[in-house]
Amino acid sequence: MTVTQLSHVAMEMGVILLSNGAETYRVEESMHRICIALGAKEAEIFVVPTTIIISVTLEGEVPLTRTRRIHSRKIDLTKVSEINHLSRHICYEPTNYKDLLADIRRIDTIPSYPYYLHVLAFAFISQMFTLFFGGSLMDSCVGFLIGIGIKLQMDIMSRFEANVFFTNIVGGLIASTVAVTAAGLGLSTNMNTIIIGSIMTLVPGLAITNSIRDIIAGDYLSGLAKGVEALLIGAAIAAGVAVPLSLLRPFWGG
Amino acid sequence: MNYITPCLYAFGASLAFAIVFNIPRNKLLLSALGGMLGQLIYVVFQLVISNDVILYLLSTIAISLYAEVLARLTKSPTTIYLAVALIPLVPGGGIYYTMLYFINGEIDLGISTGIHTLLISGALAVGIIMVSSTVNLVRKVMLKSKTKIRKKFKYGKNT
Numbered sequence: 001m002t003v004t005q006l007s008h009v010a011m012e013m014g015v016i017l018l019s020n021g022a023e024t025y026r027v028e029e030s031m032h033r034i035c036i037a038l039g040a041k042e043a044e045i046f047v048v049p050t051t052i053i054i055s056v057t058l059e060g061e062v063p064l065t066r067t068r069r070i071h072s073r074k075i076d077l078t079k080v081s082e083i084n085h086l087s088r089h090i091c092y093e094p095t096n097y098k099d100l101l102a103d104i105r106r107i108d109t110i111p112s113y114p115y116y117l118h119v120l121a122f123a124f125i126s127q128m129f130t131l132f133f134g135g136s137l138m139d140s141c142v143g144f145l146i147g148i149g150i151k152l153q154m155d156i157m158s159r160f161e162a163n164v165f166f167t168n169i170v171g172g173l174i175a176s177t178v179a180v181t182a183a184g185l186g187l188s189t190n191m192n193t194i195i196i197g198s199i200m201t202l203v204p205g206l207a208i209t210n211s212i213r214d215i216i217a218g219d220y221l222s223g224l225a226k227g228v229e230a231l232l233i234g235a236a237i238a239a240g241v242a243v244p245l246s247l248l249r250p251f252w253g254g
Numbered sequence: 255m256n257y258i259t260p261c262l263y264a265f266g267a268s269l270a271f272a273i274v275f276n277i278p279r280n281k282l283l284l285s286a287l288g289g290m291l292g293q294l295i296y297v298v299f300q301l302v303i304s305n306d307v308i309l310y311l312l313s314t315i316a317i318s319l320y321a322e323v324l325a326r327l328t329k330s331p332t333t334i335y336l337a338v339a340l341i342p343l344v345p346g347g348g349i350y351y352t353m354l355y356f357i358n359g360e361i362d363l364g365i366s367t368g369i370h371t372l373l374i375s376g377a378l379a380v381g382i383i384m385v386s387s388t389v390n391l392v393r394k395v396m397l398k399s400k401t402k403i404r405k406k407f408k409y410g411k412n413t
Binding site for chain 2: 021022023026075076077078079080081082084085088112113117118120121122124125128129131132133192195196197199200203205206208209210212213215216234237238241242245246
């Protein structure tokens, strides 16, 4: 395998890992493992949440450096898990370039769950958390509707490439507007529970987990970046919820 | 019944979150069980301990252990189990009430609730850090002792 092919394979796998929600240290470790397993003498990899830099040296050849900027990130842990399997597999069994590329392409095109299931999942999260925080059945049905609304809103906003914070502000806005309205119409008695339950759909669970795990692994740069992202998302949700609450309260008296 | 229903709700919510995170089909149930486990530990220890920061710490330790063990057993990343199980423990209510007190002008209550929420988030972080650092340490010690035994065996064969 030439140095170009080797760095290409490692880079493709790293990009799939990073853009689908793996921790930064996992991306670095897997890419390093792959390079060494495929016969590199030295491999230096630097990863932050938006960029991958890889520099590979083969025995008796000039080192090669590649950079890739990651523009869009989504969460698809199936792909992370599959690439993880593949990188372990490479270490035990020798493979050639073509097979590896085919494997990577297969993993990259694994379909995620169908869209309606995602919408239902959002609605279900919202409903379950409303019940979890002590809401009645009627409250949870309002939560169900809010969940659907938030998912649709997030998709529309992401189609226009709105930033994460604005998306979350609008999400919080929808949650509290619907909850305050439902309380005003007499559909429910405790709008606080509905709001708390439905903003749980926006909670950046993966960002929190990844930031803590990156910091433990010694990757302070990425860990802090993810942690700040999680904090800002939390602040955005609170800001979005606060606006209708303070504006609509005098009218509905909730 | 009061103790079981929150666990069931946490299970349902975790299952839905597992779908949102696109977790592989055969690991959906296992990861959702983690969310239920965290709540179960919380509810059980509530009978003994009244400080909820410590309760959150205990639940986080339980789910991190669960996630680390299952990740080793099923040979998949720990995040798959940890991220999903952690979500029911995230203090959403704390964030909301902090904000609510502030916009109602009750600054004192807002600050005390905010600090309480921060403490809970700290407990979550400390729980994860404690478990995964310990697991890493144990793994490294075991690896080292394994290679030592192997070396001894080799030398024994040679001589």
